[in-house]
Every structure is written in structure tokens, then in C-alpha cells.
């Protein structure tokens with residue numbers, strides 16, 4: 425871009441010197457700065473380079489990215505997995521907020537300059553589940569940032585049907601920080617686990633983006649929250665976010681039993697799972713009769729021991745959830761736009777330091793979200 429940038433500047437200077445203002449020059453260069461990787465592996469594989477700006481289709485928009493939040497998904501995509509087959513080089517980043525730069529010929533509701541947030545679920549809008557409004561169950565489900573190029577770049581393209589306009593008085597940092605985790609937690613708690621006021625919700629591994637969203641949404645919907653975390657710093661933040669009881673799971677390895685005691689033998693109505701292997705058994709153990717475990721992640725591993733007897737005898741429900749449909753996305757965004765949910769931003773890194781930001785996320789000492797600011 426620098427080479428093109430210089431060329432343009434020189435041309436403009438020439439123009440002024442020659443007083444030839446009639447000559448039209450587009451100030452936008454054809455390339456953009458992007459953080460990408462050519463092979464899977466650790467953070468050292470990330471390069472910051474100039475690449476061509478994506479070309480939009482009739483139903484798509486080009487977004488000038490302002491902020492893109494980090495998610496564990498980015499690490500999974502960068503590390504690579506046998507099941508993940510994506511063309512390389514790849515640009516990750518699923519939590520995108522930016523302004524519209526260009527719109528495809530079929531796009532009617534958006535124009536250049538609109539501030540927008542993106543639902544990272546790519547859906548076909550034609551299959552049976554899409555027509556039912558269940559976009560995250562689409563036959564051709566893809567994730568923007570995982571299967572398609574995402575937001576760790578100056579520009580990205582997405583279908584216009586994935587957007588919501590962000591009101592002018594709303595902080596774009598807050599929207600990027602809360603976007604993906606809020607819509608995921610909203611579907612998990614509201615649609616899947618059917619949270620009602622007074623429910624006891626247990627949140628293991630509290631401290632990350634998803635679980636901090638879950639604490640706030642649970643409190644907003646009138647639940648009592650028991651959060652489990654590991655460090656003093658995380659315990660303090662989790663308490664501030666509204667958790668009623670905070671347990672240190674390192675001091676309480678049998679926390680499932682402890683929760684039964686704390687609820688006078690009744691147990692929890694809902695467990696909000698995203699940890700997986702390390703917490704699965706205790707998460708099932710602390711449920712009440714007819715309780716619901718809802719899961720949308722497994723950061724410590726995909727296999728967990730399940731006492732099948734307990735599942736049918738106690739009539740437990742194990743519910744899977746991934747991202748959200750457009751209706752849930754819009755409901756979740758409304759919570760952010762109206763200030764009902766407050767972001768907890770740990771740190772903001774510039775695009776050039778994406779590798780450092782990902783190392784920071786991997787270390788696991790953060791509380792809340794890590795953002796990338798695009799120059």
C-alpha cells in the first residue's frame with residue numbers, strides 16, 4: 425500500500441502543480457493491510473502484509489473494519505485441525521465492527537458510511553433450516569473468520585443479510601467486545617436453556633469473554649449466578665459483573681458437591697458450559713432434577729465422562745448450541761445498544777501486534793475481551 429500510497433500522493437501533488445483539477449483520482453488504494461497466515465501453527469506464523477482488497481458480490485458489502493475482537497476460535501483456526509480445511513493464506517477475526525465502504529447492486533438498506541456490526545454466521549438463506557429462521561443450523565453453515573476471510577484487516581466483505589446498523593451514540597469498541605460472545609450466550613441461556621427468573625445458573629471457567637457475557641445476561645434475566653474461576657483478579661471482576669457466589673475451583677476441586685450443599689441439596693437449574701473436559705463431570709453433578717446443561721465450547725478438550733444413569737434418572741437435558749440466528753443476533757445487539765450490557769475490555773492491540781494479542785489470549789490471564797484496532 426505504501427508504494428501505491430506514494431504514487432497517489434505524487435499524482436495529487438502533480439495535479440496541484442499543474443492546476444489540473446479535472447483529472448479524477450480515487451484516493452483508495454487497491455490493497456489493504458492484513459494480518460494473515462500462510463501455514464497453520466503458533467502465533468509466529470502471523471504476517472502483517474498488503475493484500476488485495478476483496479471484491480464484493482451483488483448481495484455483499486465491503487466494510488472498512490474499525491475493531492475486531494479476539495476469540496478462542498481464532499486460535500483454533502490458526503493452529504489448524506484435521507477437520508478444518510481452509511484455503512491459505514487466511515485472515516481470521518469474527519467479531520467485526522466497521523463502516524460500509526461499498527455496497528453490491530442488490531443491497532438496498534445500507535450505504536457508504538453506515539456503522540455496522542456483523543453476525544459471523546454465514547448462511548445460505550435458502551435451505552430448510554434457513555427458511556425456518558435457524559441460520560446457525562444452515563446446511564452450508566460457515567463462519568466468517570474461520571471458513572471465510574474475517575476482520576483482522578483494513579477491509580472485509582460480508583453478505584448484507586448478516587448486518588445490523590449500530591446507532592451513532594454507541595461505542596464501536598463495546599459492540600466489537602460484546603458481539604459474538606453476547607449472541608452466543610443469549611441463544612444458550614434464552615433459547616436453549618430457557619432461563620426463567622429465580623433460576624440458579626452455574627458458570628464454570630468464568631473470566632473469559634463468553635462467560636462474562638453469560639453472567640450479565642443471567643443477572644439481566646433474573647437468575648442467581650454461581651461462578652467458578654481460579655485467580656483472585658478474576659474472582660474480583662466476576663463479582664463486580666454481578667455473580668452472587670464466586671468459588672475458586674482450585675480450592676474446591678469437588679465443586680459439584682459444594683454447589684449441591686450451597687443450594688440445600690437442590691442443585692442448579694442450568695450449567696453454562698464452555699470448558700469441556702476439565703469441568704464436564706462436575707457440571708453434570710451439580711444439576712438439579714430436570715436441570716439443563718448447555719454447551720457451546722470445550723476449551724480443555726472434547727471428551728467428558730457422562731454418568732448416563734444420572735442423565736435419565738434425574739432427567740437431565742444436555743443441550744448443544746452454536747452462535748445464533750439473525751433474530752437472536754438482533755436481540756443481543758439491542759442489549760448492547762441500550763447499555764444493558766457493559767463491555768469488560770482487557771486490552772486493545774493495534775493490527776500489527778495481532779501475534780502478541782493472540783499470545784496474550786493463549787496465556788489465559790486476561791479478564792474480558794481483547795480487541796484489535798484497525799489503522
Ligand SMILES: [Zn+2]
Pocket residue numbers: 547548549550551552553554555561562563564
Ligand atoms: Zn441455509
